[in-house]
Amino acid sequence: MGTLTKASKIQELENGSILSPKGFKAGGIHAGLRYSKKDVGMIVSEVPANSAAVYTLNHFQAAPILVTKESLSTTGQLRAVVVNSACANACTGERGLLDAYEMREIAARKIDVQPELVAVASTGVIGDFMKMDKIRQGITQLELGVLDEDAKDFQTAILTTDTCMKKCGFQARIDGEIVKMGGAAKGSGMIHPNMATMLGFITTDANIAPEFLQQALREVTNHTFNQITVDGDTSTNDMVLVMANGLAEHSSLTPDHPEWETFLQLLSHTCESLAKQIAKDGEGATKLVEVEVVGAVSEEDARGVAKQIVGSNLVKTAIYGADANWGRIISAIGKAEAKVDPAKVSISIGPIKMLENSNPSVFSEEEATAYLQQDFIKIHVDLHLGEGMGKAWGCDLSYDYVKINASYRT
Incomplete structure (x- = not known):
């Protein structure tokens, strides 16, 4: 559904x-x-x-x-x-x-x-x-x-x-x-x-x-x-x-x-x-992150890829630092237990295309940084394999997360 x-x-x-x-x-x-x-x-x-x-x-x-x-x-x-x-x-x-x-x-x-x-x-x-x-x-x-x-x-x-x-x-x-x-x-x-x-x-x-x-x-x-x-x-x-x-x-x-x-x-x-x-109020979080995956062979695959991306500590820290490092996103996709064609993946961060059919796009680093400084970040991925769609939500990973959990019982 x-x-x-x-x-x-x-x-x-x-x-x-x-x-x-x-x-x-x-x-x-x-x-x-x-x-x-x-x-x-x-x-x-x-x-x-x-x-x-x-x-x-x-x-x-x-x-x-x-x-x-x-x-x-x-x-x-x-x-x-x-x-x-x-x-x-x-x-x-x-x-x-x-x-x-x-x-x-x-x-x-x-x-x-x-x-x-x-x-x-x-x-x-x-x-x-x-x-x-x-x-x-x-x-x-x-x-x-x-x-x-x-x-x-x-x-x-x-x-x-x-x-x-x-x-x-x-x-x-x-x-x-x-x-x-x-x-x-x-x-x-x-x-x-x-x-x-x-x-x-x-x-x-x-x-x-x-x-x-x-x-x-x-x-x-x-x-x-x-x-x-x-x-x-x-x-x-x-x-x-x-x-x-x-x-x-x-x-x-x-x-x-x-x-x-x-x-x-x-x-x-x-x-x-x-x-x-809940995702927006993650401990120490400064940003809500939504990942939308389309073009998967099934909804289950799409949800799995979306959650793999939003759960990646490397993706989360890049978002906290407003670093448009799409390499971390594609690495997370590669870890997911889903069907992926390495030659067909497209990635956008907000309105900015990072990758088109696995070919890097030319984009403005300044524009990407400005977008990533907002408190709501959307990542869009198209696997170009089918009709499966899915979303996942998470947050960035900040210094405060460590502070909060280092002293949780005190």
């Missing part, structure tokens, strides 16, 4: 958030896990929401992921998700698993539902045990609401080294009914999905069964969240979770529904927006 087609059907919501769809509440609180910032948050649906999730492929999946998988395997429905920052609760053994279950239990009691209707997510330092006394107090005292400020409280509670909130909201018409979707995410470093130190939470009032929601999420994740990279490391805690409570009251969505493609585009807009915000 192409990225963001039929765009006219999707409308971006001004100040859109996880509270844009009907029937959701949220909140965040400073429980004391961090020095001063909010660090515990919840999203709650007023009715059971059909839900789906995708998770990190890291072998060391954190305790909250195991608990959330168990919750979703029961009925495919959730009423809430509880999240903490500062501590990943990863590689913490039996104690960590018990702590994650207790988080689920406390949150379930707060809203008077069965524990299996609550998901759990954590982010922060790996290997530390949870400060459960502060978690208990934080969840108990957490206030939930429907205002923009409540959404902001949740959005800030999930952040770690992020410099800003990641949020969005979109809407479309399905069966004549307005369907809204909102998202919140965190992610700044250890970003290289499938997936990354990245948590994404999506709410919608769409009416869709869990199995079809899971199908849609997997498809969309492949060309959005799984196409971003900051530093090539995959975290223990990554998760994207979607809750669909059905309050828009259109007919149930399936792949045979005439508006199935509209729903996919709604989800795709939401996921791509969050993914790009």
